Every structure is written in C-alpha cells, then in structure tokens.
Amino acid sequence: MAGDVNTFIEAALGQHYANLTVDGPSTLPQHDLVGEDAFRAAMAALPTGVSVITTSDGDGVWGMTVGSLTSLSLRPPLLLVCLHRGSTTLELLAHQGRFAVSVLAQEQHDIADAFARARTRATAANTLTRTNGLPVIADAVAWFTCQHQHTYTSGDHAIVIGAVDHAEHRPGDPLVRHSSRYRCLQ
Numbered sequence: 249m250a251g252d253v254n255t256f257i258e259a260a261l262g263q264h265y266a267n268l269t270v271d272g273p274s275t276l277p278q279h280d281l282v283g284e285d286a287f288r289a290a291m292a293a294l295p296t297g298v299s300v301i302t303t304s305d306g307d308g309v310w311g312m313t314v315g316s317l318t319s320l321s322l323r324p325p326l327l328l329v330c331l332h333r334g335s336t337t338l339e340l341l342a343h344q345g346r347f348a349v350s351v352l353a354q355e356q357h358d359i360a361d362a363f364a365r366a367r368t369r370a371t372a373a374n375t376l377t378r379t380n381g382l383p384v385i386a387d388a389v390a391w392f393t394c395q396h397q398h399t400y401t402s403g404d405h406a407i408v409i410g411a412v413d414h415a416e417h418r419p420g421d422p423l424v425r426h427s428s429r430y431r432c433l434q
C-alpha cells in the first residue's frame with residue numbers, strides 16, 4: 249500500500265516539481281507571532297552539530313557554515329539544509345546542481361567561523377580535500393556528496409534537499425553549537 253502511494257506521489261509530483269522553488273504562505277499576521285529575540289533565544293537552547301556546505305564554480309570553492317543539517321529520508325537517501333534567502337551558497341549550489349556537506353570535528357571551530365562570513369571562498373587554510381569530484385573539509389567527522397533535488401522557500405529561508413550519492417565518516421567527536429557557543433561533547 250505504502251509502495252502504491254509512493255509511486256503515485258512520484259508520478260504526480262516527482263519530475264514535475266524537481267528543482268522547483270515554491271513559496272510558502274506569506275500572509276500570517278505578524279502580531280500573532282513571537283518576537284525575533286524570544287524565538288532566537290529559545291532556539292539557542294537546542295544543541296546542533298556544525299557543518300559546512302561546499303560547492304565549486306569557475307572561481308573556486310565556496311562554503312557556508314550551517315547548523316540546520318537534517319536527515320530527511322532513507323529510501324531514497326535525502327538530507328536537507330535550511331539556507332537564508334540572500335545566501336550566495338544557495339544560488340551557487342542550485343546552479344551547479346551538486347554540493348557537499350562536511351560535519352565538523354570538535355577542534356574545527358575556526359573553520360566554522362571562517363565559513364560563517366558571507367561569500368567565503370575556501371583557501372588552502374581551510375584544508376580541503378575532494379570526494380566524488382566535490383570539495384569537502386579534511387578531517388571532518390562525516391561527509392556527504394549530494395545532487396541538488398529541490399529548493400522550497402518559506403519565510404526568509406529556503407529548504408534545500410540533496411540526494412546523497414556518497415556518505416562517509418570517521419571516529420571522532422563532532423563540534424556542537426549550544427547557547428550561541430561552540431561546545432565539545434565531553
């Protein structure tokens with residue numbers, strides 16, 4: 249039964265909506281919603297891993313730090329990241345059609361800070377390596393290469409979905425972000 253439903257959804261939506269940008273509802277009355285500061289402060293209580301999205305174009309390698317990496321689906325293997333709509337990386341990865349995600353190790357907070365600056369072009373100092381033809385951060389604890397599948401925009405961010413064609417990890421503790429600070433698991 250589930251298979252039938254999936255086949256139906258795929259047939260109805262799959263190809264047609266591939267790579268389409270869809271705007272979410274924009275008519276919510278602002279006065280019903282929580283203020284930005286309260287929202288930001290409460291969300292900071294949620295610990296997240298810290299990852300870097302990378303992609304390359306004719307000018308070199310571009311990257312961006314994200315805390316929004318989430319596993320979306322196992323069959324097929326999909327992940328998602330939420331990128332702000334002004335992001336250079338967002339524009340680039342949709343255009344290039346491929347991107348990589350590196351989950352940073354606990355000692356890599358300098359790399360997280362470097363890629364949190366807008367329009368960051370990676371340099372040798374960011375110690376890059378390559379997987380599946382894409383730049384990834386060397387010594388990350390996990391890394392994925394993805395084909396760009398969909399972008400859905402909602403509010404001031406876009407949900408980018410990638411189909412994972414390579415996934416690898418190594419032993420080691422990840423970098424964690426909590427209460428606006430970098431932390432270690434221990």
Ligand SMILES: Cc1cc2nc3c(=O)[nH]c(=O)nc-3n(C[C@H](O)[C@H](O)[C@H](O)COP(=O)(O)O)c2cc1C
Nearest residue numbers: 313314315316330331332335336337364365366367
């Ligand atoms: C720990 C951490 C997590 C972040 N997570 C996100 C995120 O999930 N989405 C996002 O849009 N920006 C996030 N940012 C901010 C971006 O890294 C920053 O805006 C960057 O300059 C965007 O680069 P770009 O505009 O060149 O693409 C995060 C920053 C830090 C330090």
